[in-house]
Amino acid sequence: MDLRLSGELLSFRDEVRTWLRDNVPERPLAPVTTERGFAEHREWERRLAAAGLAAVHWPVEHGGRGLDALSASVFYDEYVRAGAPDRLGRLGLGLVGPTLMEWGTPRQRELLPAMLTCDDIWCQGFSEPDAGSDLASLRTRGEVGTDSIRINGQKVWTSHFRFATWIFALVRTDPEAPKHRGISYVLIPCDTPGVEFRPIRQMNDDAEFAELFLTDVEVPLENVVGGLGNGWKVAMSTLTHERSSNLNTAAHFHRVLRDAVALIPEARRNDSLVRYEVGRFHEEIEAYRFMTLRTLTEVSKGEKPGPQASMGKVWWSELQTRILEFALSMLASEAEVRSGGLPGATNLFKHYWMSRASHIYAGSNEIQRNIIAERVLGLPRSA
Amino acid sequence: MRFSFSDDQTEYAAFLADLLGTVAGPGYLRAAWSAGHAYESTLWPKLAESGLFGVCVPEEEGGAGGTLVDLALCLEACGYHGVPEPVVETAVLAPHVIGEFGSEAERKKWLRAIAEGEAVASASFDPSGITPDGTRADVVVVKSGEELHLVTPDRASWQPLDGVDLSRRLARGTFAAGEATLLTADPAAAARASGLGAAATACVLVGVAQRLADMTREYVIERRQFGRALGTFQILKHRLANVAIQTEAARSLAWYACYAVAHRAADAPLAAARAKAAANRASELAGSAALQLHGGIGFTWEHDLHLWLQRGKALEGAFGSTLEHRTAVGGMVIEQLASPGAPVHGIEHAGTTR
Numbered sequence: 001m002d003l004r005l006s007g008e009l010l011s012f013r014d015e016v017r018t019w020l021r022d023n024v025p026e027r028p029l030a031p032v033t034t035e036r037g038f039a040e041h042r043e044w045e046r047r048l049a050a051a052g053l054a055a056v057h058w059p060v061e062h063g064g065r066g067l068d069a070l071s072a073s074v075f076y077d078e079y080v081r082a083g084a085p086d087r088l089g090r091l092g093l094g095l096v097g098p099t100l101m102e103w104g105t106p107r108q109r110e111l112l113p114a115m116l117t118c119d120d121i122w123c124q125g126f127s128e129p130d131a132g133s134d135l136a137s138l139r140t141r142g143e144v145g146t147d148s149i150r151i152n153g154q155k156v157w158t159s160h161f162r163f164a165t166w167i168f169a170l171v172r173t174d175p176e177a178p179k180h181r182g183i184s185y186v187l188i189p190c191d192t193p194g195v196e197f198r199p200i201r202q203m204n205d206d207a208e209f210a211e212l213f214l215t216d217v218e219v220p221l222e223n224v225v226g227g228l229g230n231g232w233k234v235a236m237s238t239l240t241h242e243r244s245s246n247l248n249t250a251a252h253f254h255r256v257l258r259d260a261v262a263l264i265p266e267a268r269r270n271d272s273l274v275r276y277e278v279g280r281f282h283e284e285i286e287a288y289r290f291m292t293l294r295t296l297t298e299v300s301k302g303e304k305p306g307p308q309a310s311m312g313k314v315w316w317s318e319l320q321t322r323i324l325e326f327a328l329s330m331l332a333s334e335a336e337v338r339s340g341g342l343p344g345a346t347n348l349f350k351h352y353w354m355s356r357a358s359h360i361y362a363g364s365n366e367i368q369r370n371i372i373a374e375r376v377l378g379l380p381r382s383a
Numbered sequence: 384m385r386f387s388f389s390d391d392q393t394e395y396a397a398f399l400a401d402l403l404g405t406v407a408g409p410g411y412l413r414a415a416w417s418a419g420h421a422y423e424s425t426l427w428p429k430l431a432e433s434g435l436f437g438v439c440v441p442e443e444e445g446g447a448g449g450t451l452v453d454l455a456l457c458l459e460a461c462g463y464h465g466v467p468e469p470v471v472e473t474a475v476l477a478p479h480v481i482g483e484f485g486s487e488a489e490r491k492k493w494l495r496a497i498a499e500g501e502a503v504a505s506a507s508f509d510p511s512g513i514t515p516d517g518t519r520a521d522v523v524v525v526k527s528g529e530e531l532h533l534v535t536p537d538r539a540s541w542q543p544l545d546g547v548d549l550s551r552r553l554a555r556g557t558f559a560a561g562e563a564t565l566l567t568a569d570p571a572a573a574a575r576a577s578g579l580g581a582a583a584t585a586c587v588l589v590g591v592a593q594r595l596a597d598m599t600r601e602y603v604i605e606r607r608q609f610g611r612a613l614g615t616f617q618i619l620k621h622r623l624a625n626v627a628i629q630t631e632a633a634r635s636l637a638w639y640a641c642y643a644v645a646h647r648a649a650d651a652p653l654a655a656a657r658a659k660a661a662a663n664r665a666s667e668l669a670g671s672a673a674l675q676l677h678g679g680i681g682f683t684w685e686h687d688l689h690l691w692l693q694r695g696k697a698l699e700g701a702f703g704s705t706l707e708h709r710t711a712v713g714g715m716v717i718e719q720l721a722s723p724g725a726p727v728h729g730i731e732h733a734g735t736t737r
């Protein structure tokens with residue numbers, strides 16, 4: 001056990017720290033959902049890419065630094081601490097990019113560089129109105145022709161659709177095959193005729209997701225990733241990446257806690273109940289840090305990750321909500337005000353609701369607990 | 384950077400766990416319970432032979448010159464196998480405290496004897512004076528206010544007590560502590576010793592929680608009701624998943640606490656407090672799930688479950704309760720963050736992780 005950074009990592013950390021200090025915009029960028037915000041965020045992404053920092057954990061041949069998971073975590077720690085902008089191309093960088101590296105053909109991998117510069121923005125077409133947690137029951141049809149595939153159906157809850165240029169989607173190409181076997185993983189350009197997004201307003205008034213209608217959408221067969229009928233396997237590797245997002249570092253949650261602590265009224269700072277809660281949050285954030293570090297160590301050593309690797313998503317999502325609930329209770333009635341007059345407390349509910357969404361997406365926390373019970377603890381399947 | 388144990392550490396702990404699997408466990412524990420204060424440990428010489436007590440004793444005194452990190456997995460194994468002997472006190476606290484603050488004579492007298500298993504040590508850190516193995520111990524590290532003392536039986540009087548866990552052989556001590564017994568009056572030293580006790584006990588409790596979780600897991604796989612295994616009921620699955628999550632969280636914090644204490648990291652006091660609070664929670668969650676999910680059989684004396692339930696409850700109070708540790712950590716964090724000049728940033732980055 002040795003938690004010191006190696007000389008090499010220390011100099012990498014210093015490089016990143018210096019670069020961020022010199023480059024992170026002083027004022028927050030406009031929201032990514034607006035034209036201006038999108039342009040500002042893309043500009044930022046291009047600066048990162050030019051500095052070779054867009055995807056440090058990607059292999060060098062694809063524009064990354066080829067760093068291992070531990071080193072990448074050093075980068076993201078610095079990134080979050082510096083208060084750098086939210087990443088724009090997260091689904092490309094974190095989900096479909098690594099999936100293409102694992103499963104993609106050389107042609108498909110040519111899509112990778114544009115993920116780094118955010119010339120392409122990717123969105124995820126997995127969920128359907130009748131296929132949420134039970135994703136494998138999806139019904140969007142893909143009829144396979146000689147050299148193309150014709151897609152009909154509906155997806156829903158598609159985030160980041162507004163500026164998206166590509167969709168990675170799951171479609172059923174073999175209705176006769178068993179549920180998990182008849183699915184294919186397809187890359188669909190958003191400008192293909194028959195692709196239509198209908199925005200859905202979110203309850204927290206924030207970024208939108210959309211319904212996605214696919215009507216006679218025709219894409220070449222070469223846009224199928226990992227082979228026809230192999231989509232479920234490919235999707236599982238995407239979902240593994242989704243649950244272990246790099247940006248959800250302990251540093252992120254420490255910032256959230258710091259901001260919540262700043263809302264404690266002076267008179268309540270010695271209140272032992274308040275202290276108990278803050279102590280608990282701090283403990284839970286650090287537990288997350290060290291669970292993650294265990295996993296990163298195992299991955300870097302090429303070992304099979306331990307049980308804690310399947311537990312991060314439940315842990316951080318519920319922890320973050322508890323911190324925000326605490327913050328709301330500190331503000332009491334002030335929290336109700338949307339354009340709150342208190343510094344640091346603007347529209348707290350919006351963030352609170354967003355934290356609740358993380359209990360639902362990326363595999364709901366109930367599904368996560370099923371997975372822990374069945375795959376980690378080996379309990380029998382329910383039915 | 385590597386947050387894992389070396390091959391040597393892992394292999395030694397596996398060897399110890401194997402040993403305990405054969406010589407300790409429920410049968411042994413029941414004998415200890417029945418004998419109560421009259422109990423003679425047959426396990427002690429085997430633990431001594433395994434080298435456990437010498438791990439943290441300096442090499443020049445016949446030990447291995449190791450640190451708490453070398454013992455982390457071993458302590459977990461002791462919790463898992465329900466070892467009733469005062470291992471935290473003898474293998475961790477006494478060698479560290481005597482090694483650092485003992486006079487030349489005290490070091491000569493005790494360290495080698497501890498390493499070889501000839502001396503049994505205990506520790507009395509609670510203001511109540513309640514001490515495990517008080518009457519049995521040859522030497523006791525006493526925390527009195529912010530002072531550390533080294534007390535031998537001639538300077539203590541013991542009143543034996545029955546605890547929830549009879550194998551802990553509690554006694555309430557009254558000590559003739561004074562100049563002669565004083566090791567150090569440095570508050571930082573006393574705090575460090577408390578941290579050692581909390582970090583080490585956290586490891587033991589993780590083992591206790593894991594044992595409770597494993598016993599319950601096996602039970603719900605076997606036991607059938609309504610024509611199916613209990614383990615197919617989702618509400619029970621989720622309860623066990625929660626136990627597993629808290630146990631892994633506690634384990635991760637316990638490992639770091641051992642590291643932080645061993646390396647005297649700046650956050651060592653925080654690390655030990657967090658680890659003990661999280662381990663207490665793991666033991667609580669595992670214990671209440673275990674008792675509930677076993678139904679009536681778990682409520683019997685005959686079933687082994689209660690041996691670990693009561694051990695868990697006993698250790699949850701030792702070296703600091705959850706309430707005590709969380710409140711202390713929270714106080715430190717608030718003071719650090721809310722000091723004037725700490726920036727106010729707004730929660731704008733919360734929840735935007737998708």
Ligand SMILES: Cc1cc2nc3c(=O)[nH]c(=O)nc-3n(C[C@H](O)[C@H](O)[C@H](O)COP(=O)(O)OP(=O)(O)OC[C@H]3O[C@@H](n4cnc5c(N)ncnc54)[C@H](O)[C@@H]3O)c2cc1C
Pocket residue numbers: 123124125126127129131132133134156157158159160209357360361362363364365366367370
């Ligand atoms: C903000 C947000 C953004 C999203 N973005 C995307 C996106 O970009 N692309 C995309 O494809 N999808 C996206 N999703 C969809 C998300 O993946 C689904 O909402 C999720 O998989 C749950 O499916 P569902 O909504 O159909 O709920 P259901 O599956 O109907 O679940 C409803 C409730 O029942 C519970 N439940 C279901 N099955 C079980 C079971 N077996 N055991 C116990 N409990 C169960 C669930 O946990 C949940 O609490 C997004 C969702 C949200 C909220």
